[in-house]
Amino acid sequence: MEREAEGEAAAGGLATRWVELVVALVIICGGALVIKDSIRIGTEWGPDGPEGGYFPFLTGWSLALAGLWLIGHTAWRWKSLDGDVFVSWARGKTVLAMLLPTIAFVVLIKLIGLYVAAAVFIGAFMMWQGKYKLLPTLAVSIGVPTVVFLLFELWFLVPLPKGPVERLFGY
Numbered sequence: 001m002e003r004e005a006e007g008e009a010a011a012g013g014l015a016t017r018w019v020e021l022v023v024a025l026v027i028i029c030g031g032a033l034v035i036k037d038s039i040r041i042g043t044e045w046g047p048d049g050p051e052g053g054y055f056p057f058l059t060g061w062s063l064a065l066a067g068l069w070l071i072g073h074t075a076w077r078w079k080s081l082d083g084d085v086f087v088s089w090a091r092g093k094t095v096l097a098m099l100l101p102t103i104a105f106v107v108l109i110k111l112i113g114l115y116v117a118a119a120v121f122i123g124a125f126m127m128w129q130g131k132y133k134l135l136p137t138l139a140v141s142i143g144v145p146t147v148v149f150l151l152f153e154l155w156f157l158v159p160l161p162k163g164p165v166e167r168l169f170g171y
Contacts, residue, residue: 013088017074017081024070031063101125113163115145 038053
């Protein structure tokens with residue numbers, strides 16, 4: 001395992017310290033957004049208790065301070081993190097090979113609805129990653145969204161995002 005990590009460090013990749021800084025900045029930005037919106041709806045303690053933004057305001061500050069702490073902690077360890085690789089380029093490509101289709105799936109949910117997007121996503125992954133044949137792929141990629149549709153739409157009466165295909169069937 002140690003030899004593998006040394007090989008990855010030599011091959012290069014995304015440095016740990018930069019990942020930590022970016023994550024810290026994202027946390028700070030999220031905290032700032034929560035603080036800003038909390039101020040918009042009120043952060044005071046009113047006569048009947050806290051206003052709607054009181055506790056989110058405190059949470060936003062907690063996030064922002066945690067992000068600042070992470071930046072300070074990373075800066076403190078800057079030299080010791082030299083050469084630390086968060087993810088090698090080779091492994092990063094593997095992660096992106098899963099992440100990008102998943103992002104496309106989320107976009108497709110908005111465009112064509114959850115059920116059709118799930119059928120496409122499951123089918124594509126079964127054929128591409130699992131190397132399944134057409135018949136099992138069709139059975140699973142159509143069967144799973146059908147069961148989810150029956151479960152949520154008909155039995156639990158919980159509507160999920162629908163697209164044009166579901167509207168053709170009256171849903």
